[in-house]
Amino acid sequence: MEKFEIINLLKKTANGEITPEEAAEKLKIDPFEELEFAKPDIHRGLRQGIPEVIYGIGKTPFQICEITKSLLENGQKTVLITKLPKEYIKEISEKINFKYFEVCKIGVAGEIPKAKTKGTIVVATGGTSDIPVAEEAAITAEVFGNKVTRLYDVGVAGIHRLFSHTKDIMDAKVIIAIAGMEGALASVIGGIADCPVIAVPTSIGYGTAFGGVSALLSMLNSCASGVSVVNIDNGFGAGYIASMINHIGE
Amino acid sequence: MEKFEIINLLKKTANGEITPEEAAEKLKIDPFEELEFAKPDIHRGLRQGIPEVIYGIGKTPFQICEITKSLLENGQKTVLITKLPKEYIKEISEKINFKYFEVCKIGVAGEIPKAKTKGTIVVATGGTSDIPVAEEAAITAEVFGNKVTRLYDVGVAGIHRLFSHTKDIMDAKVIIAIAGMEGALASVIGGIADCPVIAVPTSIGYGTAFGGVSALLSMLNSCASGVSVVNIDNGFGAGYIASMINHIGE
Amino acid sequence: MEKFEIINLLKKTANGEITPEEAAEKLKIDPFEELEFAKPDIHRGLRQGIPEVIYGIGKTPFQICEITKSLLENGQKTVLITKLPKEYIKEISEKINFKYFEVCKIGVAGEIPKAKTKGTIVVATGGTSDIPVAEEAAITAEVFGNKVTRLYDVGVAGIHRLFSHTKDIMDAKVIIAIAGMEGALASVIGGIADCPVIAVPTSIGYGTAFGGVSALLSMLNSCASGVSVVNIDNGFGAGYIASMINHIGE
Amino acid sequence: MEKFEIINLLKKTANGEITPEEAAEKLKIDPFEELEFAKPDIHRGLRQGIPEVIYGIGKTPFQICEITKSLLENGQKTVLITKLPKEYIKEISEKINFKYFEVCKIGVAGEIPKAKTKGTIVVATGGTSDIPVAEEAAITAEVFGNKVTRLYDVGVAGIHRLFSHTKDIMDAKVIIAIAGMEGALASVIGGIADCPVIAVPTSIGYGTAFGGVSALLSMLNSCASGVSVVNIDNGFGAGYIASMINHIGE
Amino acid sequence: MEKFEIINLLKKTANGEITPEEAAEKLKIDPFEELEFAKPDIHRGLRQGIPEVIYGIGKTPFQICEITKSLLENGQKTVLITKLPKEYIKEISEKINFKYFEVCKIGVAGEIPKAKTKGTIVVATGGTSDIPVAEEAAITAEVFGNKVTRLYDVGVAGIHRLFSHTKDIMDAKVIIAIAGMEGALASVIGGIADCPVIAVPTSIGYGTAFGGVSALLSMLNSCASGVSVVNIDNGFGAGYIASMINHIGE
Amino acid sequence: MEKFEIINLLKKTANGEITPEEAAEKLKIDPFEELEFAKPDIHRGLRQGIPEVIYGIGKTPFQICEITKSLLENGQKTVLITKLPKEYIKEISEKINFKYFEVCKIGVAGEIPKAKTKGTIVVATGGTSDIPVAEEAAITAEVFGNKVTRLYDVGVAGIHRLFSHTKDIMDAKVIIAIAGMEGALASVIGGIADCPVIAVPTSIGYGTAFGGVSALLSMLNSCASGVSVVNIDNGFGAGYIASMINHIGE
Amino acid sequence: MEKFEIINLLKKTANGEITPEEAAEKLKIDPFEELEFAKPDIHRGLRQGIPEVIYGIGKTPFQICEITKSLLENGQKTVLITKLPKEYIKEISEKINFKYFEVCKIGVAGEIPKAKTKGTIVVATGGTSDIPVAEEAAITAEVFGNKVTRLYDVGVAGIHRLFSHTKDIMDAKVIIAIAGMEGALASVIGGIADCPVIAVPTSIGYGTAFGGVSALLSMLNSCASGVSVVNIDNGFGAGYIASMINHIGE
């Protein structure tokens, strides 16, 4: 309930259209939905075409279908489903028309918006094994309407691979740096780039990689200013934040 | 060396003003300084008035004075010195005219720029003990020319304190959420806000707070999208990133 | 051996019915069984209808059946079996008449008592993935005769969901707050509620969730007074403690 | 703002006493303070004589004095100040009349209430070194009006010491079990007692005690049902929860 | 090479039966086998009937057979094979006549010696799930000729179960205390017993049991003197050490 | 209360010297002191001259004096005080006649017994920095009447130093192996020796030594059978256990 | 682009063969490939016959085939593929002629060079279970043209096994010491040898071996100078470094 709606409600009360008790009840039932602070994406999404997100983990195919259909029927144009197990696809695709990105386990129901931003999000990875996380970030960003440039396998062991893309890095509005093992990519990009860098540690590696902890610590301790970090393998989160930043001023 | 400078160099070679060997030597000596990608802040800083930053840790008062003076003499208008021990102040202030923010151990030499941004950075803390880290973030942001709103002691144990500032949170362009102990502030703000949230765990707490690790893990696992994290107690880093984001589109 | 039994034994000695040596032997053999302090649940259970509990882990289906039958034959009305693997059900159900709650792997043999408490235990979860642990807590509490209110999926990322249940929280006699990931639910409920909160971290999450350690640390560091914590995924323990508290004064 | 106050406000709007715009403004400014759910202790405390608590850590002596005086002037009868450094006492005692418990660093301003509960809280420790944490729990409980029985130095290495107090343990309404090193006290008490046990690990020990982590893990893994745990050295928290439980049904 | 063999060798040199060069070569080739300090068990074993031990992990069935046969052919009476996977049994039993203890994955080839010690080793466990580790210890000890008393499922949650066996504990020459979860059994036994206690943490438990780390830390921090610890689940090691101690003075 | 005392009590009851109620009361008050199983060292100590032990940590000089005097007055011949801070010595030595071993912070009041054992305890250290822990072990063992051989600075980096003492190692009845850093000494000694080895990790080292954790893990994972481990820096515990073993069969 | 090529380019510019703009473009496109510092192994490899390495993890069989064929076609004589899953072999061997070392999951396409070094690399393991890692190191070294001596199963529990190979150790130019469990082998070899020792912790062990962490810490804390460490199970890395060292001065 927007502020003007509250005033409308009160005006109706003042006008006798509704009783004070009815108004109180209305305020009591929906105190938070009115303020809307906790569901901004849904309503704004409807008006602006921003996708709604469903986390696939811990939900049954049936639940995912029901939520997706309900959202689409309520006017949502795009629904993004993350961490969607491959074995769900058969059951879900019989009920919903959707596209599945297997490499990163993302499903998209409804229309996939075209890139509307002038600014570009660069998604860079240290190695080829980091690509599933990178695609989770990239496709999330694309579904949110962003222009995305992929720079995969540009890790610091062969740093010339990264430097041959200096222009992409300098032109980016925000960069997602994704790496496992020692995670040095974030620091090196952070040292070159002039925009916010979202670092994503991946669980790639063995032994003392400790499932991504080594990369995480590297990224948190980056000597380059401008680097912030999300959870291990959290490509979606990085794509979401990058989209937030990329939409500023557009 | 800008691209046009390379072309100039080559033209001089073509004109015989310099020999090919001299040109090769020139390219060999400064291959990276020419590109300048790794020092963008300094030069742009000079042109645009962006402050230069000196990390105070591990440097002697003499070193700090020399670097600061050199920067100011080369045209830098503002120099920010972080993690500057209180016991250095006497020696440094005899040599440089600068302002010391004792609560967060920041020194600023040269002029402190006025807030030039329309967008606002909200700096929120869970408790009063988090204020030194918060001030490091806030003053960093202010010295970089940002408008800052401070919301201190709005932790989740008394969540009404936070909600009485809903408007500030909804109006922010970027938010810095700072908390120790269980670090839940970042998730709660992330659930309400509609802009990027930079989370800073602090080392406040005892026992299983583990010097900030508990808060760090909370923030990395935030179920709210839009939250990224920096190192424990890294107020400067958060202020720097927030400033980057806040300047977009201004 | 109750105190009166000791006096009886001594009276018999005084009467010469048994010799001092026999009495000494009797005292020597059963010094602890006499006091019975370590088996209060069994005997009191028989008199009062309190269920006996069998941990299913590390026992064979045969062992579980034998213990359950022995308890029921000795007058126990209800037997609760926790962590009972689904693959045991076929074999056990051929021998015992019991009900299996698959979502939380609890089996109940004998009659399930009706709620006898006036006070209510609220079982709240951060997300839908926490429901198996929550049901372990809720069904344990119900089998112990408690009235239970379930508030599932009320995590802090959409804090309005929690606040729309403020009345349930204010009316509870004890609350079980169950969450994985950053575990902030316990602090937020602890800040609102006016009764003891038992926090249960769950192993839900990935990367730095570290199998529940992140949520555990959050809960141990809760800035809200009134929160105590049990082991990761220990729904049974929380239900048991909540039942103890809920029965006080009834 | 109670529900009836909301109805009154709306009635006034209906009556034209205030304009709808004024009513909207009123609702916008105080949406949470009206509900008051987040400050129950203060107001109820004033009505019922429950002490208010100030955390001493991270506050200056001046701040502590100001908050304490403000609370006392607003009708608060007792103010409990925890983790109050000894070196603050001189400055504070010049301004406030208060009692300082040095062993556990608690200060109490105003009157210390007499024990009003019929039920008893047992505070037990494994060793003499755990006494500072135990006194923090015991005095907290006493200041909240509870009857407290202290059983100090009854650790499992000499388990007869504990068993000579079996009656105290069986008579308790709630028990606080405090131990460092291997923390086995909580399990042994939990195995004997028939009431909730709040376990407090302490940082006592060396080497692999890891500042209380060893005791914490023991307590979280207690094979005895009925044991929940608070942060390392958190005597206050345990005393607060025990008081909550002890007041049920009184 | 025993000392007398060295003297023999030198006598032969002195007698001219072999040249000094040949003697030097002989000493150079076998400098350590001569001293025999690193293989005391094999040779002494042959003389005294002490079993030889083969670790089954990381060896193929073929390798195990070859080593076992070689040992038996060289006069070894008993060969103990630990951590022997069940799936090896079929292949091995076709080649060797041996007995397999499935619960603890121990195989014994050759004759199993009768208990020859007067002293008794008590093997106690906290729960029934610890029995596989306990049997590894008990059977190891028995194969080394020790009298063993088993006290299983005597954990501290029902401490009367342990105390009903006080006599066994007081009569033991050495005790092996085996427990998972909080591992308090070792401390309680260590507080009662008057002989060395070898504590074995097991990986039983979940969540913060951390695969045995919680029990390990408890045992290392035992406030009872007389407790030393071996690796998690290392029943063999405990049985071996207990046997060493039990044979002293026999 | 010894068994014969119980029989006496019952006889008095049978004789009518005391009433059954009085006997019951007597049994109720002292149920555990009668059995005395938890205080064997004190009484046996009095009869046999075994020292009583006081842990100095967490006790005041006054408390230590009072306990020591009380023990000596009750017939105790020797009192061992461990972890006794140097700054306590002045105050204590004014009240008690005792000897202080500064290197290992042990005080001994009363007479120091002469070595009475035929068997020898070898105390070996990896480096010179481990000597304080080693002396804690050695003096503990000596005060308990054991013959002790010290082998200091025989670490594996110069393994010939250890091997030049092969005879001491082969002749020992029990060995205490003390090392920090990588803690390999325990494995090497365990591979050579033919008796129980008690390993003590020390907190010597820096960086990844992690205050003794590296040495602890090495010792727990020793590939040599016969090695058990005590807490980091726990020289007393090792000396106590070694004394237990060394006294077997004497 | 070698330095002489840059000079050639500039000469052509000076001669007018190419325009300055063309030269600038050429320099802009390939700034790093020209310098070639980041791909020294490829080109030098072609000239010197040094193998190229492909990491098999995270690549499909198709990708591995394509890269391998491309390298061979470009003149590479030997291609080493590490961590190559056994299930890939069928598919790959249909397309490429290569040899697969199953024990260490290495594939080698092209010719395997003969040992060309005079110096020898010793590869030593603590146990037989470490052999897969050891073979990864040994075969890597051999494919890089080194002479390798294998000393397997020479761990410290039976230290005579190691000492019987003293000559091999003294003659080595560089040693790779591979061990799991307590990892003491590296220290013992480091104490004897007079050449660099590369230590490889393996994930062999259970319980507190923590998947190689115990061995890793031992090796990092080695009291023997001359020991450096690589990641857990990183046999390839050790072989690569050892080869670098072994080729010095040849």
Added chain:
Amino acid sequence: MEKFEIINLLKKTANGEITPEEAAEKLKIDPFEELEFAKPDIHRGLRQGIPEVIYGIGKTPFQICEITKSLLENGQKTVLITKLPKEYIKEISEKINFKYFEVCKIGVAGEIPKAKTKGTIVVATGGTSDIPVAEEAAITAEVFGNKVTRLYDVGVAGIHRLFSHTKDIMDAKVIIAIAGMEGALASVIGGIADCPVIAVPTSIGYGTAFGGVSALLSMLNSCASGVSVVNIDNGFGAGYIASMINHIGE
């Protein structure tokens, strides 16, 4: 005892100059000193002028003086004392003529050898705070006769600083890469260089730097082949290994 000495001993036995018993005794007493494999540095040092090393930690000034004097009197030309506390200098310098390098706490008694190697060791650091560790490495290497090039403050946040020293890196025979925080320097250098890289993590940093653990993990997980790692802050160890490598082939 060299091999020829053994033969001499045996010849004397053959000649009757000594009895076989005397020879056996001689061999029994000094079996390891004869072989001398464990003291190669001392004797070779005397012949070749290689410095002897004393670890200063855990030794008194008196002990250090005595050892140093003894070494010098026995012909040692140079004695290196590491980790020498500044407060020892006054006492030691009164007794020995030696030079103290305060920044890295190294003392050198006797003559400091001139660089004798043709090959160069590069010592590189990420920041200025790493210089104490770097100087420990550099001075160690210089005292062992190596030519050293220092590249300080060339961390990856400003990667052009490193690349402006590409020639130094390409010319090095071995490189020591020293960094705290995220430790990415080792990977970047390892990706460029063509020689062994010894990585030294430093304890520089705060929060999640965890005293060097973050840098350590980065270095162990380096995606660049050719990097091995030593303990946190172990500059001496790196200098020692680098010297070993640098002397090969000289």
